[in-house]
Amino acid sequence: MIGSMLGILPAAFGGVAWGILGGALPGISPSITMALLLPFTYGMDPAQAIVLLAATYVGAEYGGSIPAILIRTPGTNAAAATIADGYAMKQQGRAGEALGISLYSGFVGGLFGLIVLVLLTERLSEVALAFTPPAYFALGVLGLSVIASLSRESLIKGLAAGVLGLMVATVGTDPVTGASRFTFDAVDLLSGIPPILVMVGVFAVAELFEQSGEPGWEQATERPRIRFPSPAMWKRIALPQAIGSVIGTFEGIVPGSGGTVSSFLAYNEARRWSRHQEEFGHGSPEGVAAPEAANNTVACTALIPMLSLGIPGSNSAAVLLGGFLLHGLIPGPLLFVQHRDIVESLYVGLFAANIAMVVVGYLMMTPAIWLVGRPKPYLMAFIYALVVSGVYAIEGSLFQVGVVLAFGLLGYAMRYFRMPVLPLVLGVVLGFMVESNYRRALVLSSGDHLTFVREPLAAGLLAVAALFLVGSLVRHARERTVGPTAGGGREGGAGGVGGVGGAGGSAT
Amino acid sequence: MNRDGVLGLVLLGVAVAYYAAASAIPPSDLADAVGPGGLPRAYAVVLGALALGLLARGRGHQDAGPHVSRRLLLRVAGLLGLGAVYVLLLPWAGYPLSIAGLIIGTAYYQGGRLDRRVVAVGALGAVVLWLVFVQVLGIDHPVGAWVERLLGEPPLGEGL
Numbered sequence: 001m002i003g004s005m006l007g008i009l010p011a012a013f014g015g016v017a018w019g020i021l022g023g024a025l026p027g028i029s030p031s032i033t034m035a036l037l038l039p040f041t042y043g044m045d046p047a048q049a050i051v052l053l054a055a056t057y058v059g060a061e062y063g064g065s066i067p068a069i070l071i072r073t074p075g076t077n078a079a080a081a082t083i084a085d086g087y088a089m090k091q092q093g094r095a096g097e098a099l100g101i102s103l104y105s106g107f108v109g110g111l112f113g114l115i116v117l118v119l120l121t122e123r124l125s126e127v128a129l130a131f132t133p134p135a136y137f138a139l140g141v142l143g144l145s146v147i148a149s150l151s152r153e154s155l156i157k158g159l160a161a162g163v164l165g166l167m168v169a170t171v172g173t174d175p176v177t178g179a180s181r182f183t184f185d186a187v188d189l190l191s192g193i194p195p196i197l198v199m200v201g202v203f204a205v206a207e208l209f210e211q212s213g214e215p216g217w218e219q220a221t222e223r224p225r226i227r228f229p230s231p232a233m234w235k236r237i238a239l240p241q242a243i244g245s246v247i248g249t250f251e252g253i254v255p256g257s258g259g260t261v262s263s264f265l266a267y268n269e270a271r272r273w274s275r276h277q278e279e280f281g282h283g284s285p286e287g288v289a290a291p292e293a294a295n296n297t298v299a300c301t302a303l304i305p306m307l308s309l310g311i312p313g314s315n316s317a318a319v320l321l322g323g324f325l326l327h328g329l330i331p332g333p334l335l336f337v338q339h340r341d342i343v344e345s346l347y348v349g350l351f352a353a354n355i356a357m358v359v360v361g362y363l364m365m366t367p368a369i370w371l372v373g374r375p376k377p378y379l380m381a382f383i384y385a386l387v388v389s390g391v392y393a394i395e396g397s398l399f400q401v402g403v404v405l406a407f408g409l410l411g412y413a414m415r416y417f418r419m420p421v422l423p424l425v426l427g428v429v430l431g432f433m434v435e436s437n438y439r440r441a442l443v444l445s446s447g448d449h450l451t452f453v454r455e456p457l458a459a460g461l462l463a464v465a466a467l468f469l470v471g472s473l474v475r476h477a478r479e480r481t482v483g484p485t486a487g488g489g490r491e492g493g494a495g496g497v498g499g500v501g502g503a504g505g506s507a508t
Numbered sequence: 509m510n511r512d513g514v515l516g517l518v519l520l521g522v523a524v525a526y527y528a529a530a531s532a533i534p535p536s537d538l539a540d541a542v543g544p545g546g547l548p549r550a551y552a553v554v555l556g557a558l559a560l561g562l563l564a565r566g567r568g569h570q571d572a573g574p575h576v577s578r579r580l581l582l583r584v585a586g587l588l589g590l591g592a593v594y595v596l597l598l599p600w601a602g603y604p605l606s607i608a609g610l611i612i613g614t615a616y617y618q619g620g621r622l623d624r625r626v627v628a629v630g631a632l633g634a635v636v637l638w639l640v641f642v643q644v645l646g647i648d649h650p651v652g653a654w655v656e657r658l659l660g661e662p663p664l665g666e667g668l
Contacts, residue, residue: 377620
């Protein structure tokens with residue numbers, strides 16, 4: 001036990017280091033940083049692989065704040081809320097202090113999120129043994145109903161992306177009869193299209209295509225040393241950290257919200273509750289602490305629906321789920337029964353990753369700034385080479401490299417048509433579970449569809465899925481008739497920060 | 509027709525083609541009540557309905573989305589082409605040469621200059637990746653047909 005725990009420590013430290021570097025590169029989100037690493041985990045011990053990916057998520061959330069503070073360009077979407085006050089602090093010659101507050105707040109938020117993760121997933125896992133094929137089918141349907149909340153801009157496009165994912169999941173050998181479907185006599189397609197190839201394609205390769213049209217990012221002009229907050233500052237930022245942690249908890253659990261929404265909400269709430277409201281936008285430490293605590297809390301709480309129900313509610317959680325699948329581990333109720341050691345290793349790994357973030361974050365500052373300063377064409381070229389080499393490393397198959405490129409093109413086309421990508425991934429991940437359990441349940445009940453409502457657990461899950469879907473439909477309908485009221489608050493939050501950011505910018 | 513309309517047309521085409529392919533799955537003696545083509549056909553119908561919804565929404569509306577320039581499309585096509593060339597070239601040229609070519613080509617396509625520096629970056633990147641994948645992780649990559657000819661046939665399956 002101690003040996004395996006010692007084994008995951010390098011993974012935690014390595015993952016955080018990789019995450020900080022990836023997060024520090026503008027345009028490279030935590031999910032992409034994780035997707036780049038995914039193929040490398042294939043030959044690793046499963047516990048180490050999962051910890052490596054989870055630690056990358058933790059590190060990337062902090063890494064995103066480095067360019068946000070130094071060059072006013074968020075490394076990750078969630079770090080956008082940090083720009084307003086982080087960059088203003090930098091302009092006042094307090095960049096090291098801002099980075100220290102970001103690091104410390106991320107640490108606090110991460111530990112809070114980890115405690116919530118452990119407590120909640122344990123409760124949910126207690127129903128593990130009650131799952132039967134109808135319940136698993138219902139769980140898959142519940143997962144697919146999340147698509148409705150992931151489709152903020154257009155429900156039709158979100159649903160279409162989800163159905164496309166379900167279609168991709170049908171390629172290969174039929175789970176019940178063993179017949180070949182949609183393989184077009186290609187031997188490489190007989191075992192289906194692994195979700196990892198879809199994820200690397202639509203996240204990493206599509207982002208490379210997208211970045212080819214973006215201008216190069218600004219260079220950092222100074223190399224500050226991180227200054228950790230003084231005891232007086234600890235006291236001052238305790239409340240915004242608490243606000244960020246609580247908001248991050250709720251937003252992390254709700255699929256589709258994620259770190260970006262929680263950061264902006266935390267920023268606005270911290271400003272509302274602050275005694276120094278006038279400082280927000282002009283270099284308030286609280287304005288850095290709240291969003292950074294929030295997005296690092298999300299890095300842990302977003303794993304709750306993924307671990308306990310097998311439903312990834314964010315891109316990063318989906319990539320982590322891909323890491324589980326790559327090692328033959330199926331997240332969901334049975335994970336806690338069959339592979340409890342992996343779950344416990346993940347908890348320990350996340351704890352270590354949060355500690356590592358403070359140490360590695362301090363040490364990685366100079367390399368991260370150096371990396372952001374490299375010419376963008378070289379960095380993008382190296383990342384492309386890393387992707388194709390990594391994918392080939394999985395099974396030594398050039399066909400799979402081609403599949404990843406094809407999904408990269410699909411992901412880029414989906415961005416062009418403003419179609420959300422996560423529903424596609426959800427469809428691919430959940431498609432097999434939905435179909436195999438639907439048909440298995442029907443075989444066991446001699447074709448009686450009432451079996452799905454006769455079983456209390458399945459009926460309950462289907463009811464929750466229906467409620468989720470109806471709630472999202474009502475919200476979409478309301479937004480179409482009277483404008484985005486609920487979302488408006490959130491957008492308002494973003495706008496509020498943007499406005500403040502503008503003020504901060506004008507302070508130059 | 510705006511972007512939604514075009515997307516609707518594309519998805520309708522996908523739905524029709526997928527339905528046809530699902531209907532062509534041969535029946536099996538082991539088939540259950542739903543059969544291997546049952547759910548795929550249902551998916552195709554749902555996608556078709558959603559595509560019609562998008563078509564209806566996109567008809568007669570102008571596109572308000574961001575314009576994608578011809579230059580950007582060429583860059584994306586170039587990147588994709590470079591990836592495809594890499595896939596085709598790998599067995600013949602071998603991993604170090606192919607990956608160096610990919611790095612140089614991509615850097616050029618991303619806006620870098622085709623000079624000695626980019627060649628050096630490509631060579632250095634290839635060496636780093638070769639060390640990581642082949643030497644550290646022990647993953648075989650194709651050595652390249654020309655090297656095999658030069659050195660004589662290596663044992664079956666032996667890569668770099």
